Amino acid sequence: MPPEGMDAGGLHAPSGRLEAFTASLLRHQGALVDPIEPDGLEVLATPEVQQALGVGELVRFGFGGSLPPSATRVGLEGDWLDRFATLLGSQGRWSQIVLTPTVKPPGDPGRLLGHELVLDNATYRLLGAEPAWSRYLAMDFRASAVSDDKRDFVVRTGVNLATGALPDAVLAAIDPFSMPEGTTSAVPADVVVPPLWDRQRLMDVITHALPERLDQLLGPFINGLQRRLARDQDRLHQYHNDLHRAAMSRAVALPEGDPKRLREEQRAAAIAREYSAKLEDLARQYATRVRIEWVQTLELVMPVHRLAVQIRRRKADRTLHLDWNPLARRLESPACEATWSIERPRLVCDDALHLVVPAALGPCAGCGRSYCRACHRSGCPKCGATQEQQGPLQFRAPSM
Secondary structure (H helix, E strand, C coil): CCCCCCCCCCCCCCCHHHHHHHHHHHHHHCCCEEECCCCCCEECCCCCHHHHHHCCCCCEEECCCCCCCCEEEEECCCCCHHHHHHHHCCCCCCHHHHCCCCCCCCCCCHHHHHHHHCCCCEEEEEEEEEEEEEEEEEEEEEEECCCCCEEEEEEEEEEEECCCCHHHHHHHHCCCCCCCCCCCCCCCCCCCCCCCCHHHHHHHHHHHHHHHHHHHHHHHHHHHHHHHHEEEEEEHHHHHHHHHHHHHHHHHHHCCCCCCHHHHHHHHHHHHHHHHHHHHHHHHHHEEEEEEEEEEEEEEEEEEEEEEEEEECEEEEEEEEEEECCCCCCCCCCCCCCCCCCHHHHHHHHCCCEEHHHHHCEEECCCCCCCCCCCCCCCCCCCEEEECCCCCCCCCCCCC
């Protein structure tokens, strides 16, 4: 089984993880790899490795701030992800890890529940807690943001197939290079794990879950673009404003009907047109295009402690399950059933007792009637205004 260790933290992955991934991958492909200082690898590459990575037979790679002598820097920027993808081919796209540690139950399930489950318009009651097994899908996507600069990021999202939760804290704790003891690749014979979801159900969750996590990851990059755009707009305005004011000053100093005054006014108008055109050029230059590409999926099967919770809203009630995960050592929050965001608090709808963010119970932009976006995904049940017409966050599903 080839390594799975793409870092989920964005462009600036810790050099240790990337170094460990590269060493493991190259060894799997038959290369001889020795660590060197500082933060480097010396590699005797096979012909296949040489061709895929575009390197010679003997090469040195560096991953830290300081490079070993004659080393080539390796990072998530540039085309290294493409080179690694060429070397991997179809290997490592899907793998399974089974954890079999002894799970100690949390000390006070009621206190954990009170911390994680915040409902503003409903009550809940803990019905019980017991050991169980869960099945997670952790999915890594490569995001390429292209503007006046280009950056590559790796964003991770996933789902608990038993409860439907989006356990970001659990996914952040998954590191195939440092899994705890008890890691295997086979599910114990006496264990029944939750079934895999069908493709449409999974894609619906991922399509809604990715945008928020991608926005958080792209935030520093977009903020940097906006600062540079504002700086360039200020420079452009100052330059053309000075030219325009000079031309108009010369024009008003001349009498009406003077040909020289007409030329100065025409010059001022041309400066204004040039300024508008330059602003449009800047907008095109800094426009950001983001391409999302699925990289790999890691299936994690492990024991958890499962809480049964009764949700009460007026005279109706509903039972849901939440997992306490020993890897993250926390209780997983339920996902918003309309947007799949991790925002809190939650509201409970009257019809089906869906747990949603406040915006998902907001008024319709067309008629003003409040309705649940999880109950009525296509649009307002009163006036028929669609979700697209009301301007929700739209996201094209990534190719898989």
